[in-house]
Amino acid sequence: MTQEQEYGKMIPEPVPETAYFWEKVREHELWIQKCTDCDHVFHYPRFHCPKCTSSNLDWFQASGKGTLYTYMINHRPAPGFQDEAPYAIAVVQLEEGPRMMTNIVGIENTPENLVLDMALEVTFDDVLPDVTIPKWKPA
């Protein structure tokens, strides 16, 4: 059985426009993009600004602070998640503006524990020797 099969969950594979994001995540840093023409901050990674189509973009390290924007709690586990159900699939509101999907770690995933707008901070899960996934935990 390969490491991937043993892990059992879906594995992100970067494409050119997302490679830098995943490279920095691998170093346990969360980097996002800002348009130097219109100042729009965005995620997921692109080669063009989704507000003005400019390709003058800067990468910068996000603070890693955010809040719980919304979530669902999945009772029917996806492949690889059998030992974790029920588990939350959540959207975090980054301090810098963009939102991203995540799991919430470090706390039992119940409606009582997961209160919208609670403070979260980023953490990094090294799921395979060369694959790291950003996740969020209560701050």
Next chain:
Amino acid sequence: MSLRYKAAIVGASETTEIGVLPETSETQLHIDSAVNAMNNAGIGVDQIDGIASTMNPAILSNYLGIVPKWIDNTSVGGTSFLIHVRHAAAAVASGLCETVLCAMGESGRSRVGVARRGGGGQLDNSYPGQFESIYGPLGPPTLFGMGVLRFMKETGTTLEQLASVAVAQRKWSNKVPRAMFGDLITVDDVFNSRMISYPFNLFMCCLVTDGGGSLIITSADRAKDFPTTPVYIMGTGESVETPIVSQMYDMTHSAAFQTSSKKAFEESGVSHDDIDHLMVYDAFAHLPIYGLEDLGFVGRGEGGAFIEEGNTSPGGKLPMNTNGGGLSYTHSGMYGMYAIQEAVRQVRGEAAHQVEGVKTSFVQGVGGMFMAAGSLVLTNEEPHD
């Protein structure tokens, strides 16, 4: 160019059977409903010169033995069929072809003649694959309602109101023999059904079935040559928003619903008060609430109470999802065709649970998880100035 009164639906039918059909392939579900729709319109396949389908139109054309002059393979989830109607109306209005078959079939439950689904432990470099699948969603039940808790917090909408959507629609399907679920239920029944993906209990989630439906569309000036009551296309709209639900511009609104429905209302020239009947694609219980608000039938935060108070139930002022919807009637995965079929039946006056005096119906579709939208205004009223 406006499409107002340029085209009409002159044939419409679902598959002979819907529900659980393990003996019928996905291709055959398209064909069965297509033949039924042609029979309904009183025409043979030799009169079809355009084909629209989410399935490769070559499969259907070759099966039926025709070489069409016009095709549309728009495939943006379950609203695609509303968009096909819009495109077909434009095609027949501009003379690209005369008579379009919009065909749909889906072996959503039995998966006969359908590509297999992937498992875990695999690489995925798509945007959903990189930024959502890695966190363990298992299909629409775990993604489509992602904004619901946010919506509830911002608007004061309650879980009871969410449950009341399922309760209201059973009041319709209770008198629809083809509906998979027709027993009346209470809010407590909804809460006592199995938890699927909080805040969705089972009864807040759509069915998973097999079935299909087809439409025959031609120009409005030819509509009276057919034996059916013409269902005129008065207004149309379409849009897309995002391939991944976490990147909706505002998770408490569908930007695609707003853009698409606004265009359809403007084109039709009718107001909300002129709508006698409404279909809002209900893969999950929040969609009719989002739909009522984003289409402008009610104000922000009023959709849940509007349904809970019975306004969309039998006898209410805005009958909605009168076949029971995806929650109770059928849902093979891409429900939009069934929403159109019910609107056509209501406008023709031949629905199982008929609303008295329906002239004009609004149909709102959604594709993917708030990825796409399509809107139609359909009427039996003859054109007049």
